[in-house]
Amino acid sequence: MSRMKVPLTPQQLRLRENQIFLALAIVVGVLAGLSAVLFSLAITGTTRAFFGLQPSWMRLLLIPPAVSLITGVLLYKFFPGVRGSGVPQTEAAFHLNGGVIPPSVPFGKFLTGVLCIGAGHSMGREGPSVQIGAGIASGIGQWLRLAPERVKELVPVGAAGALSAAFNTPVAAVVFALEEIIGDMNATLLGSTVVASVASVIVARSILGNEPLFHVPVYQLVHPAELAAYAGLGVIGGIVSLGFSRGLLKLRAAFRRLPATSQVVQPAMGGLAIGVLLLVVPEVMGVGYDSVDQALNGGMLAGTMAVLLAAKLVGTTISYASGNAGGIFAPSLYIGAMVGGIVGTAVHQLAPFPTGDTGAYALVGMGTLFAGIIRAPMTSVFMIFEITQDYQILVPLMVANLIAFWISRRYQPTPVYHALLQQDGVHLPSAEAKMQGPWRTARDLLDTGLPIVDADATLEQAWGLLDASGASAVLVSGPDGLNGVVTRHQLEAARDTEGWTGAIGLLMGDVGLHAHPDHPIDVVLERLAEARGVLPIVSRSDVRRVEGAVTSDSILRVARRRSGEAMPDA
């Protein structure tokens, strides 16, 4: 029996498109998660291949510079966009390149990241994972020839998927995508990032098991006065964050001032310094989560932690500034754990009140340094919460985080990721600029000067009002409220054919098409295109009440006014 094929309506097609995008988000999440897992495994395998279980001093000294010579060539000749973390590049791709990331980027990042971190550079794997995941997502979007806005939307989706698998923290990954990559906690991409993050973490857990990244002690706020100690940790964490960010930026600037021809050997220069450092403090090799785990469980003396803290600060600064591929996520956590451990030990010994384990301070320290360096305080809170699965830790964590965040922002207004991009000549919009976009809703474009006439008014009366106001249309109201819209062009055409005597009600357009003041700008523009140039904006609480209209003229007028306001800052 044959069935008649009914064509889909535009609404149905759009729904289908959204469903496909959601399915795509799942696939992207899975692939990004797999890439993060594979990246981590590859780093572990490479480290073992290079160093074995108990490396000789010669290996410790020579492998970092030798491998960095190779990665230096790769980074200079073939993959110039994959140096460093990858998070700033991902942000730049999202905000400035419409989400387009060349397909060579994820491949190059994987290769160079594995070699650099595997060869002992004191760097993290999460930033590169984010860039790889985002690159895969963008590549898929481009391969599918999705609309540009869809390609752009896939970037944070891929980033969230990768981070979710890398940290085994799905919620923190979503928050990171919104807070850091998109820069808007109210972003409409929440749904797809959540889907990707969940898909990714399911895949990662099915491969690696549901093992937390760190085994952490049970947290307890033993005495209320401990909050003061955590506040102190926040202050110290903020200062250390500031020192690390500034040191990194200064050393990187110094490397950049070297002759351009030296760029190919700069990673090897950093590698040599790391080799020397590894001879003295081998614990700073690579990601270093073993040491973090030890500090979290109170298995380290304060003196050891101080040495590791100093070595990690120096090592990561050198590795990153010399142009190797690797992130600062893991180093932030490492440094934070050591700072927290030292503070915890001091509090434990000196405080006149009972205190918790030093491991709890190390844990809060991790979040604090993450908030201070990465400047993603919400991500930090969620990440530590997901790692500990303990509500008790939230209060001291937030206290310490906010203090460190405030200190870091007060004395280093530009976040480190943005400052790194600025060194490369890339200027991202600030968080404030993103939050206060030029136009966000119909209310921002509203023209409240449109004249309103009764439906039984003559064309001449309407023309008089229109002429006096200089508007492009009049709104026609009847006894039940808004009846419709008549444009200047319609009036002119009616005047030429019917004269001034007819009632304006005869010319009214369809009032069914309208928007509300809180409608986003893209909805307004879409409807404006279908509304013959004038879109009435009506109240949500009473659709008969007209609040104004959006016209092409009103858009231009608001644009001129906004640009005039922006001029002094520019």
Add this chain to the structure above:
Amino acid sequence: MALPNDYPRLIQREVILLVVLAVIASGAFVFTREIARREHATSLADAAEWFAIGERQLREGRADAAVGSLRRATSRHRDNRRYVLTLARALAANGQQDEARAALLRLRELVPDDPDVSIELARLAAGRQDVVEAQRFYQNALYGIWAPGREHERLQLRVELIGMLLQHEDRGRALSEVVALSTNLPDAAPARTEAGQLFLAAGDPARALDQFTRALQLAPGDDDALAGAGEAAFALGDYAGVRRYFSRAANLPERLAEIGAVAQRVVDEDPLAPRLTLAARRARLQAAVSRAIARVDQCLATRPSAAGTLDPLRAELDQMAPSIQIGVLRDQPELVDHGLDLVYRAQRAAADACGGPQDPEDRALLLIGERHMRPS
């Protein structure tokens, strides 16, 4: 916004490509899982190697290095209880008691019924003199899930717990643990002997004697059982029994030889012993009084400040000595009791003032006095 005319076709294309991507993702999943499986196997091998290194370092007394190696082992194989247990031992050996305890507590969350974890926790607690926690973990270990064939270890653990309690002078709890131990003992002489010794240490010589007696039924010539039985009999005041048991033992430790000598004196020098002639009874009382005078004099010489207590007793002894005659004893048989009472009070006062008597004769006189004079 107007949709392109070929929009439905594009949607269809996207669905097909999505399916292709899903297939690619499935392949990537299988590949990654295989890599992860291999990496996991290698990681476990590394962990085993680090564990072997750590164990060796621990045996060599290099606890600090062992901690580092064992941490590497446990970070690569977190669920391996053997690794964590050894790490905890290394941490404890390295003086990091809190860290050892934290590691064991984490492991205990995973395997709450594992006796080995509780044993280590108990030993740590005992090491820091936390008797309450130590006893709790010993109990947890005792009532944990033991693998078949480890019954002897379990018994030895209870013995260890009893030893800990006795070390901390908690005889009441120790005794209840020994009672529990005795109900689960194999019927073998060494086990019964050990239980008897524990009963003795916990202050229950009667149950101790029962255990030693059973041990002697199983192994009549067992020196340890004979020694224990003699000691228990001594504590029960059965001095003839002491002599009986000790005489059968081939080898006695010096401490018990002294006990045997004292017991012998108690038997030989008791003026109130039954079936004695009047002359023998007089001679024993006379000797006891003379010895008490000597003991009081010795004590007064070393501790003159005790004269207030000892001088009246000395005077009483002096007064009594001449009256110990056969004729007097025949007329006043109660004089033996009075004399022995005086001897006991003098010995007791000298012991309080100058410390417990070292001489077997004085000790025997105290015991004789306690045997007859102490209100029951």
